[in-house]
Amino acid sequence: MASEVEETLKRIQTHKGVIGIIIVNSEGIPIKTTLDNSTTVQYAGLITQLADKARSTVRDIDPTNDLTFLRIRSKKHEIMVAPDKEYLLIVIQNPSG
Amino acid sequence: MDRRAELERKKQKLAMIREEKERRRREKEAKEHEEIVTRITKPDKDLRAETEELLSSLGIPLGNDGSLIRSLNATPETSLSPIPDQSLTSTQSGTGLLKSSRRQVKLSVVSVHQANIPPKESVTYNKQTQTATSTIDKEAHPLDYYVEEEGEGCSLPSNDSESPALYPRHHGPHKVAGLPKIEMVRPAHVAEGDNPLTPGHADLQKKVTGTQDLSEEEKQQIMMSEEFHSFFDKASRIVERALYEDIDICVDYTGIGEEQEGDDKSGIRLSVNRCFVDDRWSKNRTITSFDWSAQFPELLVASYNNNEDVPHDPDGVCLIWNLKFKKTTPEHIFHCQSPVMAACFAKFHPNLILGGTYSGQVVLWDNRSNKRTPVQRSPLSASAHTHPVYCVHVVGTQNAHNLVSISTDGKFCSWSLDMLSTPQDTMELTHQKQSRAVAVTSLSFPYGEFNNFVVGSEEGSVYTACRHGSKAGVMEMFEAHQGPVTGIDTHRAQGHIDFSHLFLTSSIDWTVKLWSLKESKPVYSFEDNGDYVYDVSWSPIHPALFACVDGMGRLDLWNLNNDTELPTASVVLDGSPALNRVMWAPAGHQVVVGDDAGKIWIYDVGEQLATPKSDEWTMFMHTLQELKNNQVDQDLDALTSLSSSGFSSGIR
Numbered sequence: 001m002a003s004e005v006e007e008t009l010k011r012i013q014t015h016k017g018v019i020g021i022i023i024v025n026s027e028g029i030p031i032k033t034t035l036d037n038s039t040t041v042q043y044a045g046l047i048t049q050l051a052d053k054a055r056s057t058v059r060d061i062d063p064t065n066d067l068t069f070l071r072i073r074s075k076k077h078e079i080m081v082a083p084d085k086e087y088l089l090i091v092i093q094n095p096s097g
Numbered sequence: 098m099d100r101r102a103e104l105e106r107k108k109q110k111l112a113m114i115r116e117e118k119e120r121r122r123r124e125k126e127a128k129e130h131e132e133i134v135t136r137i138t139k140p141d142k143d144l145r146a147e148t149e150e151l152l153s154s155l156g157i158p159l160g161n162d163g164s165l166i167r168s169l170n171a172t173p174e175t176s177l178s179p180i181p182d183q184s185l186t187s188t189q190s191g192t193g194l195l196k197s198s199r200r201q202v203k204l205s206v207v208s209v210h211q212a213n214i215p216p217k218e219s220v221t222y223n224k225q226t227q228t229a230t231s232t233i234d235k236e237a238h239p240l241d242y243y244v245e246e247e248g249e250g251c252s253l254p255s256n257d258s259e260s261p262a263l264y265p266r267h268h269g270p271h272k273v274a275g276l277p278k279i280e281m282v283r284p285a286h287v288a289e290g291d292n293p294l295t296p297g298h299a300d301l302q303k304k305v306t307g308t309q310d311l312s313e314e315e316k317q318q319i320m321m322s323e324e325f326h327s328f329f330d331k332a333s334r335i336v337e338r339a340l341y342e343d344i345d346i347c348v349d350y351t352g353i354g355e356e357q358e359g360d361d362k363s364g365i366r367l368s369v370n371r372c373f374v375d376d377r378w379s380k381n382r383t384i385t386s387f388d389w390s391a392q393f394p395e396l397l398v399a400s401y402n403n404n405e406d407v408p409h410d411p412d413g414v415c416l417i418w419n420l421k422f423k424k425t426t427p428e429h430i431f432h433c434q435s436p437v438m439a440a441c442f443a444k445f446h447p448n449l450i451l452g453g454t455y456s457g458q459v460v461l462w463d464n465r466s467n468k469r470t471p472v473q474r475s476p477l478s479a480s481a482h483t484h485p486v487y488c489v490h491v492v493g494t495q496n497a498h499n500l501v502s503i504s505t506d507g508k509f510c511s512w513s514l515d516m517l518s519t520p521q522d523t524m525e526l527t528h529q530k531q532s533r534a535v536a537v538t539s540l541s542f543p544y545g546e547f548n549n550f551v552v553g554s555e556e557g558s559v560y561t562a563c564r565h566g567s568k569a570g571v572m573e574m575f576e577a578h579q580g581p582v583t584g585i586d587t588h589r590a591q592g593h594i595d596f597s598h599l600f601l602t603s604s605i606d607w608t609v610k611l612w613s614l615k616e617s618k619p620v621y622s623f624e625d626n627g628d629y630v631y632d633v634s635w636s637p638i639h640p641a642l643f644a645c646v647d648g649m650g651r652l653d654l655w656n657l658n659n660d661t662e663l664p665t666a667s668v669v670l671d672g673s674p675a676l677n678r679v680m681w682a683p684a685g686h687q688v689v690v691g692d693d694a695g696k697i698w699i700y701d702v703g704e705q706l707a708t709p710k711s712d713e714w715t716m717f718m719h720t721l722q723e724l725k726n727n728q729v730d731q732d733l734d735a736l737t738s739l740s741s742s743g744f745s746s747g748i749r
Contacts, residue, residue, distance in 0.1 A: 002320060002321055004326075005320060005325075005326065005329055009333075012333065012336065012337060012340065015337075015340050018340065023329070025319065029311050031311070031316050031319050031320060032316070032320065069335055069339070073346070080339050082331070082333075082335050083332075084328040084331070084332060086324060086325075087325065087328045087329075087332075089328075089329065089333065089336060091336050091340065093340060
C-alpha cells in the first residue's frame with residue numbers, strides 16, 4: 001500500500017509544471033515533501049492557516065457545508081490544496097509548463 | 098748560514114703574525130664585549146627613558162622608573178661612552194626617542210597577517226522550541242508540548258489565560274498540560290499572544306517547532322496508516338484531475354495586460370537562466386571554449402583548463418552539458434592529461450568530440466565508449482603540433498571534411514578524423530614581411546567558407562589566410578590592436594544582405610574592433626570596456642547584435658542598429674568573475690558565458706533584443722555606411738590636423 005502512495009506521488013511530481021508536493025497533518029507538520037526544508041516549512045505553515053481559515057469561512061456561512069478543494073492562482077504559480085479531516089495535500093504547479 | 102738566516106726570518110715573521118692574530122683577537126673580543134654590554138644596557142635604558150618621557154608627557158607621574166634609570170645611569174660602565182647616556186637623560190622626547198629608536202634594534206613594525214577563515218557553515222535545525230498550539234479538539238489529556246527556551250517571546254497561546262509565570266522559561270522542555278482549543282479560534286490567540294514577534298513570524302516559529310515534533314519513524318507510521326491511505330486516495334485523485342486540466346482561466350484576449358508584461362520584459366533584457374557547474378570536475382577551472390552540437394542543439398561541450406588546487410586530477414577536462422533537462426550534472430565527462438584549450442563537436446559525427454590541448458596534442462573522445470580518456474590522440478612530434486593548440490574546427494561538407502587545428506607556433510594542420518596519427522596537411526602561417534610565424538590565438542571561418550579564414554595573433558594583428566590554392570598561407574595583415582587578440586568571430590546571421598565579410602575581434606587592449614575583409618583598417622572600434630575583453634560573438638540570427646565579455650565580469654550585448662557607442666544591454670555577473678568565453682545558442686535567444694571559476698552561465702536574452710525585425714539588415718547597412726563615413730571624416734580631420742600642426746596624431 002505504501003508503494004502505491006509513492007507511485008502516485010511520483011506520478012504527480014513528474015507531471016508537467018509541478019514544482020512540488022507537500023503532505024501535512026492537521027497540525028501543520030509536513031509528513032512528506034518533495035521540496036527543500038525551508039520552503040516546505042514555509043508553505044506548510046502558511047497554507048495550513050489559509051486552509052483552516054477557508055474551511056471556517058465555509059462552515060460559518062453554512063454549518064452543514066465543508067471545504068473540499070482550495071485553489072490559489074497567482075501570476076507565477078498555482079497552489080492546489082486538497083483538505084481532509086486529518087491531512088492536507090498541497091501541490092504547487094506552474095500552469096504554463 | 099743563509100738557511101739559518103732564512104729560518105730566523107721566517108720564525109720572526111710567524112711570531113709577528115701570531116702576535117698580530119692575538120692582538121686582533123683580543124681587540125675583537127674586547128669590542129664584542131663592549132658591544133654586547135652596550136646593546137644589553139642601552140636598549141633597556143632607552144626603553145625606560147622613552148617610557149618615562151612618554152608617560153611624563155602624558156602627565157602620569159613616575160617614581161620607580163625614574164629611580165631605575167638613575168640607578169642604571171649610576172652603574173659604572175666605564176667602557177661605555179657616557180655621552181650617549183647624558184644625551185638620553187638630558188634631551189627630551191625628540192632626540193632621545195630618535196636615539197633610542199636607532200639603538201632599539203629589536204623593535205620593528207610587524208605586519209599582522211590576518212587570516213579570515215569563515216566558519217564552516219553547517220546546516221542545522223533551529224533547536225529553539227516553542228509551545229505548539231493545541232489543535233486536537235477531541236481529548237483533554239496532556240499532550241507533548243514543549244515550553245520555549247529563552248529568546249522566544251511567544252508562549253503557548255492557550256496559556257495566555259493562565260499566568261505564564263507558571264511555566265518559567267529556563268526550565269527547558271517539559272510536558273505541559275494542553276488545554277483543548279477549537280481550531281478556529283487559534284489564529285486570533287496567536288496574534289494576541291505575540292508581542293515581540295509578528296503574528297506571521299510566530300506562526301512560522303510554531304511550524305518550525307512543529308517539524309521537530311514528528312520523527313522519521315512517526316512520519317513513516319503515519320504514511321502506513323489506513324486513514325492516511327484513504328485520504329491520499331481521494332486527495333490525489335482530485336488533484337490529478339485538477340492538474341490535467343490545462344485550461345488557463347486567466348487568458349486575456351484584449352492584450353492590455355500583455356502590454357504591461359511586455360514593458361516588464363523589455364526591462365529584463367538579460368537574465369540568468371541557469372548555471373552549469375560540477376563540483377568534482379569543473380570547479381576552479383577556467384573555461385577555455387564552447388561548442389554546440391550540430392545534431393542536438395541542446396548539447397553544449399565546454400573545455401576546461403587545469404585545476405591548480407588539485408594536481409592529481411587530470412589537467413584537461415571536457416564536459417558535455419544538456420540544456421533541455423533540469424539536471425545539474427553533465428551528460429558526459431571526458432578528461433585528458435593536458436589542459437584542453439579548444440574543443441568542438443565533430444560536425445558530421447555526432448559521437449565524436451575533438452579537443453586541442455596545451456601540449457599540442459589533438460585528442461578525440463567518443464561518447465559511445467565507456468572510457469573517459471581519449472580514444473585517439475595525435476602524436477607529440479614535430480610533424481604535428483608542438484605548441485598549444487588554441488583552435489580546432491571541423492570544416493567542409495559531409496563527404497569532404499577535415500579537422501583543422503592551429504597552434505601558437507603558426508602551424509596549421511588538417512587532419513582526417515579517422516587517423517590522428519599524422520596530419521593530412523600542414524602549413525606554416527608566416528606573414529611575408531616577418532620571418533617568424535604567426536602566433537595564432539583564435540581562428541574563424543566565415544560563413545560558408547572552407548578555404549579562407551581569419552586568425553588573430555598574439556601580436557595584436559589579424560591575418561587572413563587560405564588553406565588551399567596557389568597562395569596558400571597568409572594573405573593579408575590587419576594591424577590595429579595593441580594587445581594579443583583574444584577572440585575573433587565572423588558574421589553569421591543570414592539575411593537578404595550578405596554581411597559575411599564582417600568580423601569582430603576582441604583584445605587585451607580593452608577594445609572590440611569591427612572589421613571588413615574588404616578593408617585593411619577597422620570599420621569601428623568599441624571602447625566601452627574597462628578591462629581585457631576576452632571574447633566576442635555575433636548573434637546567429639540578428640545581423641547587428643553581438644556579445645562580448647571582459648575580465649571584470651561584464652557581459653555586454655551591443656546592438657549596432659540601436660547604439661554604437663554603448664552596449665544596449667549589459668550585466669555584471671555575481672561575484673565579478675573574469676569571463677573567458679561567450680557564445681550564442683544556435684537559436685539566438687540565449688547567451689552562454691564561461692568564467693574562470695569553472696561556471697557556465699546561461700543567460701536569456703529578451704525577445705525584443707534578440708529577435709531581428711525584417712528591416713534589421715537594411716538598417717545595418719545604413720549603420721555600416723554611417724560608421725564608414727565617420728571613419729572617413731575622422732581620417733580627413735587627422736590629415737588636416739597633421740598637415741596643419743605638423744605633429745602626428747594617431748586617431749586609430
